[in-house]
Amino acid sequence: MYKYFFRSVLHKNNSKIVRKNNLLLGKLRAQQIISIMSQSRVSVNIPTTINASPGAEEAKLKMTYPVARKDESVTETMYGTSVKDVYRWLEDPEAQETHKFIDAQNAISQPFLEKCDEWKKINTKLTKLWNYPKYGAPMKNGSYYYYYKNTGLQNQHVLMQQDSLKEEGRVFIDPNQLSADGTTAMSQATFSDDGSYMAYGLSESGSDWEKILIRRAKDCTDFEDVLEKVKFSTIAWTLDNKGFFYGRYPCQDGKTDGSETKQNEHQKLYYHRVGESQDKDTMVVEFPEQPSWRTISEVSDCGKYLILFVSYTVRDNTLYYAHIKPGEEISGPLEVHPIVDKFEADYDYVASEGSKMYFRTNKDAPNYRLVMIDLENPDEKNWKTVVPEHSKDVMEWALCAHRNKFVVCYIRDVKSVLQAYEMETGKMVQHFDLDIGTLAGISGEKKYSEIFYSFTSFLTPGLIYRYDFAKPEEKPEVIREIKLNLEGFSRDSYAVEQVFYKSKDDTDIPMFIVRKKRDTIEPRPCLLYGYGGFNHSLMPSFGITALTFMDAFDGVVAYPNLRGGGEYGIKWHNAGRLLNKQNVFDDFQSAAEYLTCNKYTSKDRLAIQGASNGGLLVGACINQRPDLFGAAVAQVGVMDMLRFHKFTIGHSWCSDYGNPDEESHFVNLFSYSPLHNVHTPLDKSQEYPSTLILTADHDDRVSPLHSLKFAAALQEAVRQSEIQNNPILLRVYTKAGHGAGKPTTMRIKEATDILAFYFKSLNMDSVNL
Missing domain, CATH: 2.40.128 (Lipocalin)
Incomplete structure (x- = not known):
């Protein structure tokens, strides 16, 4: 089957076709990519003025915030702990009170960000740089x-x-x-x-x-075919080209446009015939006793098997298969047979040869391996390792090309490595030379000898290569170089270094630092970006926002590869999930301390940023160590760690966060949940940095309720403080979601908002605007 992998980092789309991972926070497919009603009186006060004038000092003057109603009656006792949830009414996206709260917040944040010359200058510069x-x-x-x-x-x-x-x-x-x-x-x-x-x-x-x-x-x-109610689904064509398998959810009451918060349950797998209406589709696979299970599928290369990947979290899946015959009518439920019936490892389909199926898996291989499973004898004792696990490098993905070549991408110390192996012997037959950076995308198919792949790095927008396995004497050729429309831009003007710093428990953590070249290192504005979760690797990637931060503000951008990610395999992931989640926050805080101690920046000039799971990272860190940062931007973050599993697809994240309904996980989640650890600053060391919380009204991955409740709690806490002068702002974008499909105009506007916020919060100099 045809494979196309595409990577994009830093809050962009990620369309690597990975099974259960299409629900990762911040990782979105692009290519294959219980609300409780409140009837109470609205009590959101909108200030008529902002107690600060536009300019750099505005961020340091005390602000007047909307007063959000506190419902003291909402209290739960969980494992002996009394937990108040005074802003639970904000979980209702349809309530007028919620809409007025959002309007009141935007009435403060939008003027703060936009009513200054710097916003316009930054927007102009970003638009110019983006235009290539x-x-x-x-x-x-x-x-x-x-x-x-x-x-x-x-x-x-x-x-x-x-x-x-x-x-x-x-x-x-x-x-x-x-x-x-x-x-x-x-x-x-x-x-x-x-x-x-x-x-x-x-x-x-x-x-x-x-x-x-x-x-x-x-x-x-x-x-004329239009298939509705589709979510978290792949498309798997039958070999006769007559139709395909896809997953859909049953009809539900209320809206299904992304603004709702209801849980997604009871997905079923259907077969659709080209040219017919959806109501004639055949339901082929369901698990009615398991409402949270999701099923996606692949059709084997021979067309005789339907491979099923079943998951209920974003980690680990089971494997089933069903017999199908090319050309024969699919008229009812299929008989499925188990290959793997335990949720204990990841399995990704790579290719097949008759009944022999090839999978990438971390079963008994923390860094992943390629295995062959014969469906005629699928017992695990009969599995064959084709490409063994590497001792250090992590097998990130694999595809099959030219009949019998496995093209495999590894991660080696957060850099891409590309190699090819023989299907039968597992012998390496090709090593592709790459610069220090990342494979951003690759395409290839078993029946074609050509592959195409694109490369990127912090300072390289893109190089696209072509290689033909039928002509091994030829080297990969660059068929396109992507260039900026920026006169005078030179990669040689910038420095990229990878450092390893010590975290709180003495673990070595890698971090890339990108900046303009200077004879000496001196404190500059610095942007520290992190993620640290869901086995997602934060790889070197070109980004206009980061380039603008360096070029316009003479700034430094740093990317630590926190535990919880996938940079060093499952062991690295495990070290930052569940009861080990605090390691992620410690890693991020230690990165901040490294940057200040080594004079890359100073605490008052250091900004932190993260999206989705990275938004949780930012929220937790400004609660735990507000003294380390001058500014913080939390995008579409998970902020209520006691109720995340109750909305949309949040239950899938229990594999990384733990289940709040279980005591050991409740205690751990309660200890760092951003919403539940907000404090009123009593001295300067406790003052929150200037904080911008961003969310969107159609985000049905991480519902905006997380950001709304967190912002309300933060503003109420700092309202009681005589110490707090740094602003706490909430910006809610409309007709936008978690990140996938966001139009360029919105991306530029959001990037402008963020950079303008940094400009005002960190008292930057306008070096090149």
Whole structure:
């Protein structure tokens, strides 16, 4: 089956086709990518003025915040601990009181950010830097090649089609034509085996909900088929090109546009026939006794087996298979057979040869290995290791090309390594030379000899390579270099270094530091960005916001690879999850101390930022060590660690956070939950840094209720303090979600808000605006 992997780091889309990991916080697919009603009186007071004038000193003057009603009656006793939840009414996204609270917050934060000359200058600079052509690696499907392209400032990437690599591409599908404001985005796309059809998903306003349509390759027209209620699903075509398998949820009461908070349960796997209406689809797999289970599928290369990946968290899955016959009618539920029936490891499908299935797995291999499982004798004792686990390098993904070549990407000390192996022997036959950086994307298929891959780094927007296994005497060739439209930009003007610093428990933590070259190191404005969770690796990646921070503010950008990530395999992940989660916060705080102790920055000029799970990171750290930071930005963060599992797909995160309904996990979660550890500053060491909390109204991955409740609690706490002068702001964006599909105009605006906030909070000099 065709594989396309795409990576994007720092709060962008991530469309690596990974099974259960499409629910990761902050990792979103782009290519295949109980609210309690309150009837109480609204009591949100909107100030008519902000007690500060625009300018750098505004961030240091005391502000007047909206007064959010506190419902003291909402109290629960959990394992002997009384837990108040006075802002639970903010969990209702439909309530007028919630809307007024959001309006009141935006009435403060928007003027604070926008009513200054620096905002306009930063926006102009970002727009200029963003305006350069962007391309994805080509993909071969049937008679055509395809690639994604953005001319520079288009809201969404356009999928292009070409007859050969030498010809100009033509538009195959342009999402920019589907909505005036660019908020309709492609969420996934999968071609039929012969390349004649493409099934693709469309999402609105950043929601995880999508609808699936089908386009003809020959004339770029769509069938009338429209599949609704689709979420967290892949598309798996049958070999006869007549239809595909996909997952959908049952109809539910109320909205399903991404603004709702109801839990997603009872997903079922269906088979859809091209040209028929959705109500004729055949339900083929369900697990009615397990409402939280999700099933995604792959059709084997021979077309005779449907491989099922079942999960209920974002870690570990079981494996099943069903017999299917190409060309035969699929008329009812399939008989499924277990391959692996315990949730104890990850399994990703790579390829097949008849009944022999090849999987990437961390079963008995913390750094992952490639194994062969014969469905005619699938007992674990009969599994064969094809490519063994490396002692240090982590096998990040694998695909099959040229009939029998496994193309494997490893992570070696947070840098990509690309190699190829023989299917039968596991012998390495090719090592691809890469600079220090990251494989941003790769495409390839078993029946084609060509592969395409793209490379990026902190200072390299992109290099796209082509390699043909049928011509081993030839080296990989660069077929496209992506360049900035920035006169005078030179990578040689910047320095990139990787350091290893000690965390609180003496563990060595790697960190990249990127800055302009100087003869001496002296304290400069510094942005410290972190994630630390869900086995997600924070790899070197090019970003316009980071470049602007360095270029405009002469700043330093640092990326620590915190425990909880996947940079060093499952052991690294385990060291930062569940009862070990505090290690992640310690790692981040130790990174801040390293940067200040080594004169890269000073505490009052150090900003921290994180999105999703990284938003939790920021929220926890400003509670625990507010004295370390001058500013903080928490984007779409998980802030209520006692109730996260009750909304949308939050129950899936218990594999990383633990279940709040279990005592040991409750005690641990309560100890660091940002919402439950807010304090009133009594001296300067306890003063919160200038803090900007960002969320979006259609985020159905991490519901905005987390940010709303946290902001209300923070503002109430600092209102009681005579010490606190730094602002606590909440900004809620509209027609936006967790990050996937966000149009370019919104991305630039959000980046402008963040950089303007840093400019005002850290008293920066306008070096190059």
